[in-house]
Amino acid sequence: MYGIFSYDIASPRVGLKQDDYILDLEVVALLGYFNDLKIDPTVFAQPVLNDFIALGKPAHRAIRQRLNELVSSGTPAFSDVHDQVFIHESRVQMYLPVHIGDYTDFYAGIHHAENVGRMFRPTSDPLLPNYKQLPVAYHGRASSIVVSGTPIRRPKGQFLHEGKPVFGPSEALDFELELGLIIGKNNPLGESISVEEAEDYIFGVTLFNDWSARDIQRWEYQPLGPFLGKNFASSLSAWVMPFDELESFRVAGPPQDPIPLPYLQTTGEKHFSFELEVCLQPAEGEKICICRSNARYLYWNFAQMIAHHTVGGCNLNIGDVLATGTISGSTPGSYGSLLELSWNGERPLHLSETTTRTFLADGDTITLHGWGFLNGVRVDLGDVTGTIYS
Amino acid sequence: MYGIFSYDIASPRVGLKQDDYILDLEVVALLGYFNDLKIDPTVFAQPVLNDFIALGKPAHRAIRQRLNELVSSGTPAFSDVHDQVFIHESRVQMYLPVHIGDYTDFYAGIHHAENVGRMFRPTSDPLLPNYKQLPVAYHGRASSIVVSGTPIRRPKGQFLHEGKPVFGPSEALDFELELGLIIGKNNPLGESISVEEAEDYIFGVTLFNDWSARDIQRWEYQPLGPFLGKNFASSLSAWVMPFDELESFRVAGPPQDPIPLPYLQTTGEKHFSFELEVCLQPAEGEKICICRSNARYLYWNFAQMIAHHTVGGCNLNIGDVLATGTISGSTPGSYGSLLELSWNGERPLHLSETTTRTFLADGDTITLHGWGFLNGVRVDLGDVTGTIYS
Numbered sequence: 001m002y003g004i005f006s007y008d009i010a011s012p013r014v015g016l017k018q019d020d021y022i023l024d025l026e027v028v029a030l031l032g033y034f035n036d037l038k039i040d041p042t043v044f045a046q047p048v049l050n051d052f053i054a055l056g057k058p059a060h061r062a063i064r065q066r067l068n069e070l071v072s073s074g075t076p077a078f079s080d081v082h083d084q085v086f087i088h089e090s091r092v093q094m095y096l097p098v099h100i101g102d103y104t105d106f107y108a109g110i111h112h113a114e115n116v117g118r119m120f121r122p123t124s125d126p127l128l129p130n131y132k133q134l135p136v137a138y139h140g141r142a143s144s145i146v147v148s149g150t151p152i153r154r155p156k157g158q159f160l161h162e163g164k165p166v167f168g169p170s171e172a173l174d175f176e177l178e179l180g181l182i183i184g185k186n187n188p189l190g191e192s193i194s195v196e197e198a199e200d201y202i203f204g205v206t207l208f209n210d211w212s213a214r215d216i217q218r219w220e221y222q223p224l225g226p227f228l229g230k231n232f233a234s235s236l237s238a239w240v241m242p243f244d245e246l247e248s249f250r251v252a253g254p255p256q257d258p259i260p261l262p263y264l265q266t267t268g269e270k271h272f273s274f275e276l277e278v279c280l281q282p283a284e285g286e287k288i289c290i291c292r293s294n295a296r297y298l299y300w301n302f303a304q305m306i307a308h309h310t311v312g313g314c315n316l317n318i319g320d321v322l323a324t325g326t327i328s329g330s331t332p333g334s335y336g337s338l339l340e341l342s343w344n345g346e347r348p349l350h351l352s353e354t355t356t357r358t359f360l361a362d363g364d365t366i367t368l369h370g371w372g373f374l375n376g377v378r379v380d381l382g383d384v385t386g387t388i389y390s
Numbered sequence: 391m392y393g394i395f396s397y398d399i400a401s402p403r404v405g406l407k408q409d410d411y412i413l414d415l416e417v418v419a420l421l422g423y424f425n426d427l428k429i430d431p432t433v434f435a436q437p438v439l440n441d442f443i444a445l446g447k448p449a450h451r452a453i454r455q456r457l458n459e460l461v462s463s464g465t466p467a468f469s470d471v472h473d474q475v476f477i478h479e480s481r482v483q484m485y486l487p488v489h490i491g492d493y494t495d496f497y498a499g500i501h502h503a504e505n506v507g508r509m510f511r512p513t514s515d516p517l518l519p520n521y522k523q524l525p526v527a528y529h530g531r532a533s534s535i536v537v538s539g540t541p542i543r544r545p546k547g548q549f550l551h552e553g554k555p556v557f558g559p560s561e562a563l564d565f566e567l568e569l570g571l572i573i574g575k576n577n578p579l580g581e582s583i584s585v586e587e588a589e590d591y592i593f594g595v596t597l598f599n600d601w602s603a604r605d606i607q608r609w610e611y612q613p614l615g616p617f618l619g620k621n622f623a624s625s626l627s628a629w630v631m632p633f634d635e636l637e638s639f640r641v642a643g644p645p646q647d648p649i650p651l652p653y654l655q656t657t658g659e660k661h662f663s664f665e666l667e668v669c670l671q672p673a674e675g676e677k678i679c680i681c682r683s684n685a686r687y688l689y690w691n692f693a694q695m696i697a698h699h700t701v702g703g704c705n706l707n708i709g710d711v712l713a714t715g716t717i718s719g720s721t722p723g724s725y726g727s728l729l730e731l732s733w734n735g736e737r738p739l740h741l742s743e744t745t746t747r748t749f750l751a752d753g754d755t756i757t758l759h760g761w762g763f764l765n766g767v768r769v770d771l772g773d774v775t776g777t778i779y780s
Contacts, residue, residue, distance in 0.1 A: 101491075102533050107614055128612050133555045134548050138614035139529040139621065143492050143705050144579055153580040155702030158524050158651060165523045167651045170702075189534055189623070190543040216702065222518050224497055224528035225615020231529065232702040233579070261548060261557045312545030312560075312606065312622040315533050 001239035001382055002049055002204070004095040007087050012047040012095050016067065017239055017382070021086040023067065028085050033070060037062050048099040049240065050319045053184050053203045060242065094238035096147040097206075098182055098319035103145060103234070104309060105178075105210060105323045107136040110254070110299035112326040115340045120218075132258060135300040135308045137325075140210070141231035145321065148238050148384040152211055154362065155232035159215035169390060170213035172345070173360040176326040177278050177336030177368055179295055180208035181302055182240050183320040190313040195266050198306035201316065204240035205272075207368045207384040208323045211235065214339055214359070236321065237368075239382025249273050249372040251296050260304070263311055270301035274370045274381060276327060278336065280351065283363025288351045290341060293327050293334045295370075362390050391629035391772055392439055392594070394485040397477050402437040402485050406457065407629055407772070411476040413457065418475050423460060427452050438489040439630065440709045443574050443593045450632065484628035486537040487596075488572055488709035493535060493624070494699060495568075495600060495713045497526040500644070500689035502716040505730045510608075522648060525690040525698045527715075530600070531621035535711065538628050538774040542601055544752065545622035549605035559780060560603035562735070563750040566716040567668050567726030567758055569685055570598035571692055572630050573710040580703040585656050588696035591706065594630035595662075597758045597774040598713045601625065604729055604749070626711065629772025639663050639762040641686050650694070653701055660691035664760045664771060666717060668726065670741065673753025678741045680731060683717050683724045685760075752780050 005015045005022055015022035028034065029041035039059060043051040055063075070078055078085055107113055110131070117126030130136060146152075154169050184203025187193050193201055210230060217229025253271035278291035300308075305322055316322075326336040335341045338359050342349055348356035360366070365388075370381035391407045405412035418424065419431035429449060433441040445453075460468055468475055497503055500521070507516030520526060536542075544559050574593030577583050583591055600620060607619025643661035668681035690698075695712055706712075716726040725731045728749050732739050738746035750756070755778075760771035 102531055104617075105614075130555075130609055130612065134610060136610065136614055137617050139531055139617065141492055141529055141704060142532070143707055143710075144703075146579070153703050156582070157702045165520075165651060167653055167701075189536070192546070213702070219520055220524060220526065221613070221615075222520065223611070223615075224495075224526055225611070225613070227494075227527050227529065228698070228702045228704065231704040261555060263557055308618070311557075312547045312603070312618045313534075313543050314531060314618065314621040317533055320533075 001241050002052070003097050003239045003382070004047060004049060005087070005092040006095070007092045011045070014044040014046065014049060014052050018071065018086070020089050022089060022092055024085050024087055031081060031085070033066060034063065037066065039063065047095060048319065049097050050099050053098070053182070053318050057184070057200070057244065061244065094147055094149065096145065096236060097238060097240050100142045100145055100319055100321050101317045103140040103142040103321045103323070104137050105140045105325060106300065106305050107325040108298045108300040108305065109325045109327045109336065111297060111328040111330050112336060112340065115328060115335065119344045132256065132299070133260060134264070135305050137305070137309065138225045140234065144231055145234045145236050148235055148382070148386070150235065150386060151389050152233045152235070152386045154388055154390045155213050155216065155228065157213060157216035157228050159219045165219065170215055171359065172214035173388060174212045174214050174338045175278065175360070175366045176210040176212055177276055177291060177293060178208040178210055178323045178326060179274070180206045180236055181322040182206060183316045183318055183322065184243070186317050187310055187315055189315040192313060193306055193310040195264065195303045195307040198303035199243065201306055202243040202302060203318070204242045205246065205381065206237040206240050207370050207381055208237070208321070209235040209366065209368055209384050209386060210323060211386070212337070235384050235386045237382035237384040241381050246272055248374050253296070253301050254299060256299070263307060264304050266301060266303050270303050271296045271298060274372050277369040279367045279369065280357065281365040281367070282351060282355060282361065285352055285355055290349060291334060291336055293329045293336050295327055297327055297329050298324055360388050362388050364388050391631050392442070393487050393629045393772070394437060394439060395477070395482040396485070397482045401435070404434040404436065404439060404442050408461065408476070410479050412479055412482055414475050414477055421471060421475070423456065424453065427456065429453065437485060438709065439487050440489050443572070443708050447574070447590070447634065451634065484537055484539065486535065486626060487628060487630050490532045490535055490709055490711050491707045493530040493532040493711045493713070494527050495530045495715060496690065496695050497715040498688045498690040498695065499715045499717045499726065501687060501718040501720050502726060502730065505718060505725065509734045522646065522689070523650060524654070525695050527695070527699070528615045530624065534621055535624045535626050538625055538772070538776070540625065540776060541779050542623045542625070542776045544778055544780045545603050545606065545618065547603060547606035547618050549609045555609065560605055561749065562604035563778060564602045564604050564728045565668065565750070565756045566600040566602055567666055567681060567683060568598040568600050568713045568716060569664070570596045570626055571712040572596060573706045573708055573712065574633070576707050577700055577705055579705040582703060583696055583700040585654065585693045585697040588693035589633065591696055592633040592692060593708070594632045595636065595771065596627040596630050597760050597771050598627070598711070599625040599756065599758055599774050599776060600713060601776070602727070625774050625776045627772035627774040631771050636662055638764050643686070643691050644689060646689070653697060654694050656691060656693050660693050661686050661688060664762050666726070667759040669757045669759065670747065671755040671757070672741060672745060672751065675742055675745055680739060681724060681726055683719045683726050685717055687717055687719050688714055750778050752778050754778050
């Protein structure tokens with residue numbers, strides 16, 4: 001996984017995570033290990049991954065192959081310079097890995113959409129008629145996306161109390177378990193990306209927590225969608241898993257019925273099996289994992305999201321984030337938000353004998369974990385964590 | 391008004407519009423006219439206004455005062471260098487004036503909101519219960535905002551035909567008459583901006599056309615708001631009117647009943663009287679002005695928009711665009727979109743004896759004009775124009 005890190009007096013730079021160490025790619029480049037690859041070493045000396053991403057997938061593969069050769073056992077290449085190129089993670093500070101021009105949030109978790117529909121429109125079909133025809137999405141706020149670990153301030157805002165609008169700190173602060181795609185290639189304004197080409201536009205995948213203030217959101221969102229209920233913060237993992245390294249996690253998605261229009265039709269395994277987990281650590285007391293889900297529960301796949309996003313000519317740029325929406329499973333223990341886990345506050349979650357939660361309390365830390373299995377060995381996506389304060 | 395322009399072999403730079411000429415502020419700075427103001431001349435040699443905006447209002451006022459002295463009659467300062475500093479507008483190319491980190495679109499035109507409500511929810515109150523309690527808004531797409539004059543490609547997308555989803559070129563392409571605020575100062579994430587401070591965060595005002603595909607929008611927008619119906623393009627004027635120069639256009643806004651919550655309460659004249667006009671030039675035939683409106687018809691004022699946007703801690707950045715939403719008046723000739731002017735296509739607009747429009751045809755050029763009066767003299771906001779093609 002790639003990220004941006006600094007240590008000691010070294011300025012932010014591109015790193016590759018290797019277990020508990022981070023390989024300093026600027027130093028590797030300056031030591032000459034990439035010389036024959038014709039890669040400009042300054043792309044590694046940047047505070048965001050965007051220039052590195054812009055090198056393109058052939059360059060990324062060449063770099064990755066070179067690094068694999070260098071770190072593979074039996075190759076002495078890095079042995080003389082081990083302490084120069086491998087920095088222990090305890091010494092580093094991490095940064096938001098990309099400059100994000102635009103952020104889009106999909107609604108591709110069908111169990112989440114059904115649960116929300118059941119709660120808020122109990123007398124009608126939980127899914128609206130468009131849900132299975134197109135990947136519903138909205139534009140979110142890019143400026144307030146922060147790197148994992150950044151404390152999250154409880155937003156104040158306007159919401160209803162006994163039917164009257166009041167102003168105050170949100171009383172229904174929530175997390176959302178999502179994946180974020182990091183866009184790896186630009187398309188020109190006016191040109192669309194087909195489902196066949198779409199995966200080539202993904203640089204990598206991260207964990208993403210789209211913090212939500214449900215009381216603010218519920219009062220404001222008609223008719224134009226979420227605004228202040230979402231835009232106070234979203235948390236992105238410091239680590240981006242390159243899309244190339246996800247091949248062995250591919251699985252088939254759920255059957256799509258009705259069959260979508262041709263521009264959204266995909267073949268083959270376009271979903272990915274990542275185990276996902278959400279854990280809550282209260283200010284006092286034990287950390288409890290409150291949700292276990294899987295990325296394969298998404299209704300729409302990544303290729304469909306990208307093809308739909310661009311079908312009208314909208315231009316994506318390197319570093320843009322496309323988040324999936326909340327990934328819930330079909331059973332209560334797999335719900336990816338407190339809104340669902342506490343069923344809109346009706347069923348408090350018991351963290352211990354004395355501690356319950358409907359929504360988040362100040363001091364609560366939420367951590368999302370994600371992992372897959374490669375030949376039986378667990379491969380971690382980077383965690384994303386944040387602690388609530390007022 | 392400030393903008394970014396180039397000419398001959400000169401790279402994009404900051405200009406000040408003076409009637410039919412553009413004052414080249416990089417050249418003015420290099421000639422030493424700002425030396426005693428301690429302004430770094432490189433802020434004028436940029437392809438966007440962001441660095442210039444970041445100088446702050448005291449610097450902008452000092453620059454403006456110096457320029458006023460230099461160009462006022464009787465001062466010979468520029469007479470020797472007239473052709474170096476004044477570039478005729480026929481010679482220049484204009485650019486998007488700012489790098490836009492995030493774009494927000496409000497819904498502050500109450501007559502537009504009422505018209506849309508009457509069309510789409512004919513049996514209930516045209517305004518939803520939140521409309522007069524808070525300035526409804528949504529996040530839009532920043533990457534697809536283009537400078538005035540850029541051709542606009544008709545988007546393809548998914549919409550309903552006789553109740554079934556189909557894919558094709560939008561059959562309900564529309565414009566929206568809006569103003570755009572350009573943000574002039576950053577607020578830190580987690581900190582709000584009060585209504586009293588809010589106007590100090592506005593660098594300037596522009597005309598803004600939020601192109602909309604009504605058929606796509608109508609099918610996709612529940613429950614999370616507009617997405618592909620809007621994100622294929624928006625057009626921003628090349629010229630930004632500094633907020634400081636709007637003082638004489640201040641007027642009182644409409645009475646707000648109910649009185650909003652304290653964080654949204656403003657006093658004094660916080661609305662602005664700009665005459666607004668929309669003209670349609672078909673590929674063949676005469677240009678017809680189809681709408682005449684005024685910015686004073688907005689329900690919510692700029693200070694309320696900014697205070698609301700940030701009340702939960704959302705951070706605004708220099709160059710962000712906050713658009714007002716469609717500014718319609720209360721009478722049919724003042725409606726700021728074809729959706730309203732043709733009443734959802736039911737009442738075609740007669741452009742000539744043989745030409746009608748419900749929505750836009752390929753080859754149509756839409757131009758928004760705006761102006762105010764200062765001591766009886768018309769002061770123009772920059773136009774914004776775009777031609778539809780497929």
